[in-house]
Amino acid sequence: MRLLRPLINRVLQRHRFRGRATPLERLPSYPYVRLVKAYAGSPIAPALGQTIEEMWASSHLTRRCKLLMLAVVARGLGCQVCAFEVGEALQREGLHEPTLTQVLTHLDAPDLDVLERLLVRFARDTIWFEPAALQRRTRGLRDYLSGPQLLEAIGVASLANGLCRLGATVMGHS
Template sequence: MAAPAALPDAEWSECLLPAGPVPREMAREVRRAVGALPGWVPRLAPSPWIVRAFRDTIQRPAAYLPRTFFDLGAVVVSQDNSCRYCYGAQRAVMKVLGYRDEYLDRLVRDFHVVDLPPGERAGLDYLRRLSRADPRPGRAESEAVVQAGLDRRAVTEIAAVAAFCTFNNRVATLLALPPDPIESLVRGPLFRFIRPLMARRMRPRARPPEPPPQPNDGPLAALVTALGDSPAASVVRRMIEGAWNSPVLPRRTRALLLAVVARALGCAYSEGEARRLLAAEGLEGSHVDEILTHLGSAQLDRREARLVPFARETVRYQPAAIQRRVRETCDAMSREETLETIGTVALANALCRMSVVLDAPRAAG
C-alpha cells in the first residue's frame, strides 16, 4: 500500500454501521480511560471486546519505548495504511500535544528527515515494515534497530505497536468510520485556548512493566509470553480471549479466518495454532489443507464460504475496494456478526504481524 499524498481527500465510503446506544458502564469505562467518549464507541458498542481493544491500545501500553514513539508510530502507520479515520484522529491528537502541521507533514513524507534519535528512526522504519509485512521482517531487521540504539525490549514493543495499529486501522477502514469530532475541534477558533487543558489529559504517561498475564493458557499463549513484562502482553491476552469467547461467531469460523491470514502472511506459528484450534473443533487436517489452498471447500458452511476468501483480501488492500467487499460479504449478516467478522480478521492480521517476536532473541530481564 503506497502512502497517499493527501489522505483526507482519499476515497472513503459511508460508514457501514450506524451509531447506536452505548451501555452506561461501557461509556463510563471509556471516559475513565481516555477522558472522553470518542466517535467510534457508539458504532462498536455491540462488540464489547472490540471496544475494550480500542480503549486499551490507545492508552499506549508500552514500558520500554520512548514516550513519544507510540503517537509518532500511529500517525506514520495510519497514513501508510491509508486509514482515513485513524490518520485524521491521530494527527489531531498530535496537534493537541503541540506538534505543528509542518513537522507532521515532514514526518509522514519521510521520517528520516525529522529530528529524531537514530534508534527511533530505525524503530519507525521497522514498524512500517511490520505493518506492510511484504514480506514480514525477520531477526536481521529487529537486530538493526537494537544496533541503532533501542533496547531489545523496546523492539519487542514495536511489534506490539504494529499489531495495535494494524487492528485499529483495519476495524476503522473496513467499517469506513466517519471522521472523529476531534478533527473539527483542532480546526476551531477556540482550540488554542483549550489545547493546554486537553494536552494535560492526553499527554503520554510513563507505564511501568507489569507482571505477565495469568492465566495465559488460551490460544496463542506463546505469543503473549514473548511480550514479557510489557503492559502490551495483558492487552493482547484480553483481545484474544475477548474474540475467542464471544458467542457471536463460532470458534471454528474464527480459527479458519486466522488460518487464512496466517497462510497469506507466511506466519507458520499462527497457522499452526489455527490448525490446532480447528482440530479441536473437528476439522481434519486434509480439509484445512484444501481450504487454505483453494479458499473454498464443501466442508465450509454458507457463511464460512463467504468469509474465507474475504479474509485473504484483508491482508493488503485499497480502502475503497475493501469497503465495497465488506458490504458484499456482510450483506446478509446482523450488525453483531458484521462487527465480529471485521474484528476477527483485524485481530488475525495483527497477531500474524506481531509474531515476529517469537523469532527475535529474548531480552535480558
C-alpha cells in the same frame, strides 16, 4: 551555563524512571498464547491477552469460523508459528488436515458452511488492504450477516492481521 549542567542533569535524572514489568493475571489457554508469552513483562502482554480472550468469548461468530479466518491470514502473511497454533486448534474443533489444506489453498471446502466460505474470502482480502476491494467485499457481507456478526468479522480479521504482524517481530519464523 557549564556550572549549571551537573545540577540540571541531577534534577532531570530524578524525574526519569523505568517502567515496571506488568505481570499477566493468568496464563491464557487459547491460540496465540505463545505471542502473549513473548510479550510477557511488557504492558502489551495483558492488553493483548485480554483482547484475544474477549474475541474468543464473543458469540456472534463460531469459534471455528474465527479460527478459519485466523488461519487464512496466518497463511497469507507466511506466519508459520501462528498457522501452527491455529491449525492445532482447528483440528481440536474437528476440522481435519486435508480439509484445512484445501481451505487454505482454495479458500473453499465441502465441509464449510456458507458463512465460513464468505468470511474466509473476506479474511484473505484484508491481508493486502486494498480499500476499494475490501469495501466492496464488506458491503457484500451485509446481506448475509447481522450487524454484530459483521462487526465481529471485521474485528477478527483486523486482529488476525495485527497478531501475525506482531508475531513477526518477536517469534522466529521459518
